[in-house]
Amino acid sequence: MKINFEEIEEKSLPNFKGGEKSMEARMYVDEKHKIMRGTLQKGATIGLHTHDTSSEIIYILSGKGTMIYDDTEETLLPGECHYCPKGHSHSLQNHQNEPLVFFAVVPEFGA
């Protein structure tokens, strides 16, 4: 099935996972997945959170991201990918002027 993000309403999610400012996202959700295209404007962050029952895979479309992954920091550029396996923690942050746009998949594996 096709997911056309342009046909999904964009929602602004303030303080997502306890982060700063808002994440804007067009999101498809079923019982096994969240599939989204998200944007973090300058200064916006997704707060640090642990994937206890799911993983997350993020592909950077534009902008430059800073990822806190467990106790490390990663810089993410367009075409690069971040993988947070089940049991790990991360926080995506945009410290640049340019919006950070990304595609993300969150598969749900259960406990």
Next chain:
Amino acid sequence: MKINFEEIEEKSLPNFKGGEKSMEARMYVDEKHKIMRGTLQKGATIGLHTHDTSSEIIYILSGKGTMIYDDTEETLLPGECHYCPKGHSHSLQNHQNEPLVFFAVVPEFGA
């Protein structure tokens, strides 16, 4: 953790899933996921296959794809996404002159 596809060797996979020509892919694999950036040149296809224990989420980066999904056909453009839930079948095909480049995640859920 960061996955930088440029640092992963590109492999040419002929007749992938019984398809035509080859898929070129840079792929990260662990027990729960396949995460890849793939290319289909003109005339290349991924053969029709069923996701019995996994799903697949494909995000189109460039080019134009034709997707056979169960008994329907979808056209996929850059920025669009295809989702094949567990239990469904699909075949990605490139009938255009331009290469079809995509990002894909295959989460493994088990039987």
